[in-house]
Amino acid sequence: MVPDEAREPLAEAPAPPSPAPEEADAAREEPEGFPVPDHPAVTSLLEEFSGPRRRTLTLAFQRGERYLPMIRRVLRDEGLPEELAYLALVESHFKPDARSPAGAVGMWQFIESTARASGLRVDWWVDERLDPELATRAAARHLKELYALFEDWNLALAAYNAGPGAVGRALRRCNASDFWGLLAAGGLRTETCRYVPKFYAAVAIARDPEAYGLSWDRATDPWVYDTVLVDSPVDVGTVARLAAVDRRVVEGLNPALLRGCTPPGSSAYPVRVPVGKGELVAAALERLPPDRRLAFKRYRVEPGDTLWGIARRFGTRVAAIRDLNRVRSARRLRPGQDLVIPVPEGRAVKSRARRVDTPVRVGEYRVRPGDTLWGIARRFGTTVARLQRWNGLPKGSVLRPGQVLRVGSVAVARGGAVHVVEPGDTLWGIARRYGVDLETLRRVNGLRPNHVLRPGDELRVPVSGSGG
DSSP: OOHHHHTSOGGGSOOOOOOOHHHHHHHHSOOSSOOOOOOHHHHHHHHHHHTTTHHHHHHHHHHHHHHHHHHHHHHHHTTOOGGGGGHHHHHHTTOTTOBOTTSOBTTTTBOHHHHHHTTOOBSSSBBGGGOHHHHHHHHHHHHHHHHHHHSOHHHHHHHHHHOHHHHHHHHHHHTOSSHHHHHHHTOSOHHHHHHHHHHHHHHHHHHOGGGGTOOOOOOOOOSOOEEEEESSOOBHHHHHHHHTSOHHHHHHHOTTBTTSBOOTTOSSEEEEEOTTOHHHHHHHHHHSOGGGOEEEEEEEOOTTOOHHHHHHHHTOOHHHHHHHHTOOOGGGOOTTOEEEEEEETTOOOOOGGGOOOOOEEEEEEEOOTTOOHHHHHHHTTOOHHHHHHHHTOOTTOOOOTTOEEEEEEEOOSSSEEEEEOOTTOOHHHHHHHHTOOHHHHHHHHTOOTTOOOOTTOEEEEEOTTSOO
16 A cells, blocks of 8 residues: 555546446446456566565465454455455565555555544554554455445555555556556556556465465464453553463554553453453453552653652552563663553652752762763753752853763652662662662662662662661
């Protein structure tokens, strides 16, 4: 599906001639299958698919085995020929997460505008183009519209790729009546000229793969699932735990959930779980206590933010934020980044205005090549404004390697600071650097003597004498 042309309204294609009523009924009868044309363009694609691209096509057909039963069922429901399922091979090689340089997404390669026009939800929380079944239903609806417009499957397929406007203009410009006439006249761009023959080549191979030197395993687990309707937001990790399966299993069945959780504001959102787990998960969600039900907030990272500080503000856990947003290291947070924050139901969010800015322990830091005020402030759990105030630096001042700055760590948690562990850090070194007792540092953070620090870990550092 082509991004720009697909935006054009269907009405731009030429209106087909009006047949007599009985002829119209016959024209709209869906064919039993697609006779593979004896055309050089199809023959060339068959040689390509069974020759240099045989391995790639074999893998694509193998991948398709998981989804073909579902795709055929959807096409039957929509009254379309089942062999249209192989258009998904042409579009994406049956990859549900396929992305094109032009911004088309999913197995059926929808751009955002066409996806929404076809009834798919695309926003910050959900992208239904990534869902194989929902995208297949949208593609089927779109194909029905195109066939109703052109009353010719070859032209409908070409329009799925190039857009109905482009096909309509080509028919008028070339004075052609069908796809093969357009092909002979060079009325379409190269991609569309190959698109329809690719479909027929895929159909021919699917009917008799051995004749073209291809074979693949047909015994693949199909795309099947149970559905649970959830009446409030829930993250996939909770669903996986209740279903007693790995989180990745639930993620794989719900690929449209971009943030690892169902979107807020949905009173009956369908969540898929492995077959046989539906009743179990539904009952477990009903029993889940209120204090373990999570709502979700969208939060935009600001300069100086840390995972620990964000978690404390929202009354949640650093690990929960990390898992939900796939944040591998606290050092990877950047201003402007959007996070999904799981918030226990009924928990009030702490206002930033009530954060305590004192006391502050002030030390010294020698500037290294590449250092910035923002990076140094983040490293020491403070702000650029404070660094500038402590050191008398005007706005826009340039740091010099070797320059010595006074630095401090703001007490953002009951007389404590937050230290982000860097490569080479040790508990002893951190305790010495902040002037606190090693055992106190361990106790405040619940660490055992043999605990191994990892870069990106966040430690609460109590102000000397506070005792945590």
